[in-house]
Amino acid sequence: MKVALIGIGQAGGKVTERLARFDANMGFDAVQGALAVNSAEPDLHSLEFVDTQLIGADRVNGHGVGGDNELGTEIMQSDIQQVLGNLDGRVTSRAEAIFVIAGLGGGTGSGGAPVLVHHLKRVYDVPVYALGVLPGRNEGALYQANAGRSLKTLLREADSTLLIDNDSWHEQGESVEGAFETINEKIARRVGLLFASGEATEGVGESVVDSSEVINTLRSGGVSVLGYASEVASEDSAENIQVTMTVTRQALLTGTSMPAATAADSALVVIAGEPERIPRKGVERARRWVEDETDSMQVRGGDFPIESERLGALVLLGGAERSARLDEFMERAKTANETEARDPDENVDQLTDDRLENLF
Ligand code: GDP
Incomplete structure (x- = not known):
């Protein structure tokens, strides 16, 4: 499946870079273009294999949004035309799908990814998928709350949201932080193989998978x-x-x-x-x-x-949202959202009515 990749935020940029590098090293040629977008300038400097774009410089001056995903949403909304403009030529007529990649627990990616997905769907005819990294159980309440709202909004906007749980693909005993490299490598190999599986050129026969089968499987929507x-x-x-x-x-x-x-x-x-x-x-x-x-x-x-x-x-x-793990995560996100939002100026009753609001 020929894809265009757009990574938002730190995790999004790193995973996008890994995917682009794996695809190039293997000679698969499934990745047609890769762009990393961030409001934190230093995070973009560490990337070598993808094009980069700084957003929100007028608001945060290249320093990022911290864990404020509402600010992440606002910044992407303000700079959406520049981001879409930068994609011209990357989302060529050859891309069969677009993947927007982000860590859902942070700020820039968590808040920005759903906005970008929303606009990409208006502009392009190909499916727009999200690849979202869920925070591990041991990450703080802000990460859980951010990820809950981001996921809820992504599920509304994206054609399908492929979830990678940070507790999943690392070795026993590794801390989540220490495991980022391992996890990113696994995401690159596995998701990279999935992209490439529809691109096989040798021994092509009836039994060989093609891109339409990936797209038809994701047609169920929801979580993948x-x-x-x-x-x-x-x-x-x-x-x-x-x-x-x-x-x-x-x-x-x-x-x-x-x-x-x-x-x-x-x-x-x-x-x-x-x-x-x-x-x-x-x-x-x-x-x-x-x-x-x-x-x-x-x-x-x-x-x-x-x-x-x-x-x-x-x-x-x-269509894999009926999972105990996802229910458990959503429950954790809602509880965390209440704790995070319990500001003395706010009316708690009002908050509990809708425990997890969409970002926009
Ligand atoms: P942003 O730059 O504001 O979008 O925030 P981050 O991308 O740092 O998002 C923070 C979330 O992503 C947290 O849940 C982190 O655990 C996770 N995260 C950060 N970096 C990585 C990474 O390299 N790999 C993975 N798998 N997760 C990451």
Whole structure:
């Protein structure tokens, strides 16, 4: 799937850079253009692989918005024309989708991403997706409250919101901060493989996944979740049925970007590996297993031919908002929002009426 990427804020910029670099290093050519937008100038200086744009200089003078995501929203609204102008040529006629990428717990990305998604949808015909990073459980109340409002608004605006929980893709025992590098690397590889899976040029046949299958899976809207696992495989495909099942189970049960998200409206199972190693029977069996597990009638399946001695399973879930983990997060965000907003000048009764308001 040919994509244009726009990262907002610090996390958004770093993840966008990782994705663009992975795509270029692998020679996939799925990423058609990548832009990082921020109100904090130093964060933009550390990026080498993407174009950059400073916003809100008249308001915050390049110093960022701290954790104030309402200010992040205002700044993006004021500078939206410059950002859209800068995308001319990046969102070329070749891009099949646009991804707006942000950490939802901060300020610039949290507040700015939903505004940008809203405007992109008015301008472009291709789907506009959000890739949002949820704060880990141990991050403070402000992060939880910010992420709750940002997610609520993104769900209203974006064609689908792919969630990566910061508690998901890092090693046991690592602190969230220490794990950012690991998480960003995993996001780049996994989401980068998903983009590239529809771009396969060798061995193209009926069984090879194409971009429309990714887009159709995301058509369920709401929240999407991505799972991944891989294992060394035999050179003989007949011996790999079990491996295919194992990596698919692991991808869905322990390898998703949001823990314990298995119920979905739609799903896509991509088995990546050398064509000789991919067992047809295994792919079909894995697809049916995902159908049972997700309780969805719309499960697509296919191959991604790639040079590797391993077989990997990517499982993309669409319409996956019915998850205990997401309910738990939303509850935490609402509670945090009340604590954060309990200002003596404000009427608490009024706040509790709508525990989590949209950002705009
Ligand atoms: P902004 O620059 O104001 O948009 O704020 P940040 O991008 O720093 O957003 C803060 C949120 O993103 C927090 O929940 C952080 O845990 C998370 N975050 C910050 N940097 C990274 C990163 O490099 N990787 C990941 N996965 N999360 C990050």
